[in-house]
Amino acid sequence: MNAPVGGVRTGTAATAAALTATLGLAAAAWVAAVRQMSGMDMGVATRLGSFAFFAALWVTMMAAMMLPGAVPAVWALVGVAVYALYRPHGFVVAGAVVIAAGAYEFTPLKQHFRRRCQESTGSGFGYGLCCLGSSIGLMVMLVALSVMSVIWMSVITVLALGQKLLPAKAAVDVPLALAIVGLGILIVLAPASVPGLMPPM
Numbered sequence: 001m002n003a004p005v006g007g008v009r010t011g012t013a014a015t016a017a018a019l020t021a022t023l024g025l026a027a028a029a030w031v032a033a034v035r036q037m038s039g040m041d042m043g044v045a046t047r048l049g050s051f052a053f054f055a056a057l058w059v060t061m062m063a064a065m066m067l068p069g070a071v072p073a074v075w076a077l078v079g080v081a082v083y084a085l086y087r088p089h090g091f092v093v094a095g096a097v098v099i100a101a102g103a104y105e106f107t108p109l110k111q112h113f114r115r116r117c118q119e120s121t122g123s124g125f126g127y128g129l130c131c132l133g134s135s136i137g138l139m140v141m142l143v144a145l146s147v148m149s150v151i152w153m154s155v156i157t158v159l160a161l162g163q164k165l166l167p168a169k170a171a172v173d174v175p176l177a178l179a180i181v182g183l184g185i186l187i188v189l190a191p192a193s194v195p196g197l198m199p200p201m
Contacts, residue, residue, distance in 0.1 A: 026063065029060050029061075029064035030064040032060045033057065033060045033061050033150075041146055041149045042146070044088065044091060044094045046149075048086055051083055055083075058082070061153065065153065065160065066135070074132050075128070082143055082147070086147070091187055091188065092188055094144045094191075094197065095184045095186075098145070098181075099184030099185065101140055101180055102177050102178070102179075102182075102183070102184060104137035105180060106174075109133065114134040116134075117130040117133075117134040117164060118165075131164070134163060138156045141156065145196065146196055149196050151195070
């Protein structure tokens with residue numbers, strides 16, 4: 001049987017309302033994150049501040065960057081790990097992490113998680129783990145470059161969103177992975193040529 005026209009309209013309206021609410025929440029989270037990060041970006045020398053400050057910022061960042069895939073429990077655990085492990089670091093460490101993130105893009109594990117993240121539209125813990133596995137290399141890259149940088153946050157968001165929405169194609173994915181590896185090498189060899197790594201004067 002065909003669905004009643006009224007039911008179709010109701011479903012379309014509900015989808016539009018959910019999309020509008022999600023985009024509105026993401027936009028509000030972007031505004032809040034930019035305000036919170038103001039004056040905090042010190043490139044690879046960035047400090048995270050108190051745990052309470054970082055936790056509030058991290059939740060806001062994840063809402064801005066990962067909606068609708070920002071399953072709170074999954075990304076909150078990542079935030080705790082980042083806070084526990086992160087230290088201000090040098091260019092060699094940043095470059096090595098970015099190279100590793102680029103290498104991860106080539107792995108079957110990354111492709112598996114990306115496929116699962118694209119196939120599912122849920123919001124459960126399993127879905128969150130798949131999207132975490134798909135985006136973790138990019139997020140680690142953000143932490144290495146400058147976790148308080150609005151510019152790098154924007155770049156990583158575009159890449160993560162593109163990988164969430166677009167089908168995997170070697171013609172796009174391989175050059176992107178090579179570009180990330182190339183960025184890492186450039187950071188090691190010529191850090192001054194990469195914007196956003198040096199603390200502002």
